Amino acid sequence: MNTIICSMLGIKYPIIQGGMAWVANASLAGSVSNAGGLGIIAAANAPVDFVREEIRKTREITNRPFGVNIMLMSPFVDDIARLVIEEKVKILTTGAGLPSKYMKDWIEAGIKVVPVVPSCGIAKKMERSGASAVIAEGGEAGGHIGELSTMALVPQVCDAVDIPVIAAGGIGDGRGLAAALMLGAAGVQMGTRFLVAKECTIHQTYKDKIVAAKDIDTMTTGKRLGHPVRALKTPFTRAFLKNENDCFKTLEELEAFGAGALRKAVMEGDERAGCFMAGQSCGLVKKEQTAKEIIEEVIDQAKITLGGVEKWVR
Amino acid sequence: MTFEKVAKIIAEARDLDISEIKMDTSFEDMELDSLDVIEVVMAIEEAFGINIDTEGDLRTVEDLVKLVDNLK
């Protein structure tokens, strides 16, 4: 399966593995790229040395294209923005903000920039600043999310810009990929499904919880802080929501309560203090598979789906 | 004057009461989130023919007015 995104990014299949903070390291990104998708290393809040090391390790695992996700709220974002130029990274995605002020330098360095966008306005602004494509991510996704749903957002962003659009949020199998193409997208980005890739090095408890999770097992917290997060319902997220609804708790107290929680889930599988970020598609994730098996299964199913809608349509 | 023009654009772009938009009004006071601010910034860019790439640092109407005056 070949779309405009494949030729633009030099990949075989139009599947991008989401840059996931503390999750998307060289092991996952390298395996996804080897399997013909686009692997992404997440820079998260990590310092420069850590990210440089992951970039170099990824190059040892694969000689295919891969990218780096820049988290714009990171305290190290200025340094990371320079690092990716030094390390000659070819593809960047950005999350949690607008990369406008870095765009010129990146584009001059020949980097293809693909920002995650939650609205048409931001998509247009990114197109004007020289983005190669945009990732339209709906609120079904895991992690930091926007308000709109993928179903409503993707076709509107496709109408708003002339660059290719990649759909993200709630896409867990080949039917999701097929649907995204129908909405006008040229590919998909998946996060939750790749959490259980064999090459994904997160704590086993995290993977077990994703496999066990059903449709209703995620919730959003952090609306009051202005950056809502979707994660599995656990003692931690329930406690967070309780604090959030408590009008005597200050924003500072809330921020402090949530700080470092994803890392605790990823590294330690800590169910009390960890935040297991995941999207609504967790119910579609049934087992651990290699990145290659995931990608090939999604592509095969998408082809079948595109060949004729099953079941209800005659 | 830049302020009057900016206030009018903000009011029209986000359906707000213009009389409540003062120089020191913050976007937060107007209950505008980051997506709303981008819509405002885009409308300002079009109206003044400028390109704003520091939208993340904008807090108040005054910030925006100053920026427009610098870029015009």
Ligand SMILES: Cc1cc2nc3c(=O)[nH]c(=O)nc-3n(C[C@H](O)[C@H](O)[C@H](O)COP(=O)(O)O)c2cc1C
């Ligand atoms: C654990 C986790 C961490 C994430 N961290 C980031 C991040 O650091 N930067 C970013 O741009 N997106 C991040 N995301 C979003 C993903 O890159 C991707 O867009 C999203 O997972 C797609 O939706 P899905 O989970 O429904 O597949 C994260 C998602 C998850 C599940």
